[in-house]
Amino acid sequence: MMDTLLQASDGWRAQAEVFSEIFLVFVAMGTVVGVVVVAYTLYHAYEYRDTGKETEEEFDAPQVGELPSGQGGGKSKKLFVSFGISAVIVISLVVYAYTLLLYVEAGPTSEVETEGDMDIQVTGFQFGWEFTYPSGQSEFGTLRVPADEDQVIRLHITSDDVWHAFGVTDLRVKADAIPGETSEEWFIADEPGTYTIECFELCGAGHSQMTGEIVVMEPNEFNEWYNGTYDPSASTQTVGVSA
Template sequence: MIWVPLVTSIFLASGLGGLIPGGTRANVFERIFVVFLILGTLVGVVVITYMLYNAYKYRDQPSRAKSDAKDRPRLGELPTGGGGGRKLFVSFFLSSIIVLSLITWTYGTLLFVEAGDVPQEDELEIKVTGFQFGWKFEYPNGHTTSGELRIPEDQRIRLVATSEDVFHSFGVPGLRVKMDAIPGQETTQWVIGDEPGSYQALCYELCGVGHSYMAADIIVMERGAFDDWYENTTANETANQTVTA
């Protein structure tokens, strides 16, 4: 989509680039979670503190009985002492600024994630194919593996998913990536493994009796180790013939 990188460029040019988190998808979504958690906690503390303050200030006391009876408004009389709605206006104004700022920041952050779907020169494109009940991965050189995907660290990986039979959903919680695998269609998504390690990919679409066993290992390798492994692969090679890192 043309508008995604265009709007993202507008955000960056307007000086919001420093506020928009970058890096891997995991970093982006963790930043969104932290921001919402902090703001939600602050709002909760303010509301509960103000509630307890008013509960204590206006608690029932014998000394308040006469003053309350004296200041109680009569039928048809408007109460006074409200400040002419200034408190309501200020609270509404501040709340609007916070909410609009949060919406704008979140929208800009999600645009950064969507802009990653646009192909880049230095990325590695891997085709992901779901079938009952497993996953196949095809590299640019034609090398195909089943049940195991190896990717280099700190490099953008472009995943192109499809399915051979029914609807599947390819998801790797540890890398914060999830995409549909639909027969006859291709779904794209990007991911970056920021440190070597092993992650598990699962199917998140009920696809048959073997759905719960539909898993794959995602191995993030150091760049040099991955290059050595990839140079020793050939087209139409199966997962059992891969070289162990």
């Protein structure tokens, strides 16, 4: 049910895109609020500067234990309005971010599986990664997937020995690899490229060398590779490290 509610009308969105959107929205809102606050502060600093013309009786000095604007009238109104606006902004951002995080957390499960989605078994071991495709074919160190914005890659992650943590920073993918348990993650790769896999859980002397790659290939080249007919020398694709 949650998957259906959170799925976009035109398909699932890549996690990296979702997190980038959250970041940009918070930066934009923070910039707007910062500009308003600074402008408001500078205006009042200028408007209520000491001109030397006020008498001691006219000077409205703040009192200890009392809010400066808590004198009633318009000042109190401005205080509550500013608190109200702040509350609306904060609550809106929390609801917005939480909704998108639910989208990422729930993800596309087998209940909403569409044709072409791929389930891959990921097994961590000291000190490497094994990837098993639906066909039963296994690869060590390199996971190859097709570049397709409509295809979801689901990972079922576990470990053969100790705790590991499978992570791909550029794809915003991370999940624990625990012996006897299976963690689920997913991603969408819409452009050809190479992404670095790292282990984010200290797992022994070779932890720093426990790396791998996700190679995102053109769909036709992936199909050729998957069927055992791929010729790398004939490929025109240039694969580079993703920024």
